[in-house]
Amino acid sequence: MRYEKLSNEAVALALSELDHWMLCEDQTAISKEFAFGDFTQAFGFMTECALVAEKMDHHPEWFNVYRRVDVRLTTHDVNGLTAHDFKLAAAMDKIAARRV
Numbered sequence: 001m002r003y004e005k006l007s008n009e010a011v012a013l014a015l016s017e018l019d020h021w022m023l024c025e026d027q028t029a030i031s032k033e034f035a036f037g038d039f040t041q042a043f044g045f046m047t048e049c050a051l052v053a054e055k056m057d058h059h060p061e062w063f064n065v066y067r068r069v070d071v072r073l074t075t076h077d078v079n080g081l082t083a084h085d086f087k088l089a090a091a092m093d094k095i096a097a098r099r100v
């Protein structure tokens with residue numbers, strides 16, 4: 001399914017419904033730093049998220065070192081944010097909540 005680029009107002013509203021996600025300066029992406037107990041937890045989180053992302057056909061940009069995972073979500077197709085990004089962000093928060 002294709003989603004349209006969200007307006008600044010829609011982005012602000014969607015962001016207010018998430019915990020600790022930050023809007024990037026140019027407003028084309030949101031980001032969050034996840035921290036887990038150890039590398040196994042962090043990598044398990046990434047594995048679960050990868051399966052969800054593949055199902056959605058919407059993929060995170062992320063960086064992992066030890067127990068930390070830095071995530072950035074954007075929709076390349078529109079060079080901005082769409083409902084896909086917020087759906088994936090909420091799913092990632094749910095997966096993380098089971099591990100911390």
Ligand code: H2B
Binds near residue numbers: 058059060074
């Ligand atoms: N992931 C993200 N984060 N943004 C996209 O625009 C995107 C994607 N596009 N995954 C998808 C794949 C697209 O390239 C394919 C062709 O559907």
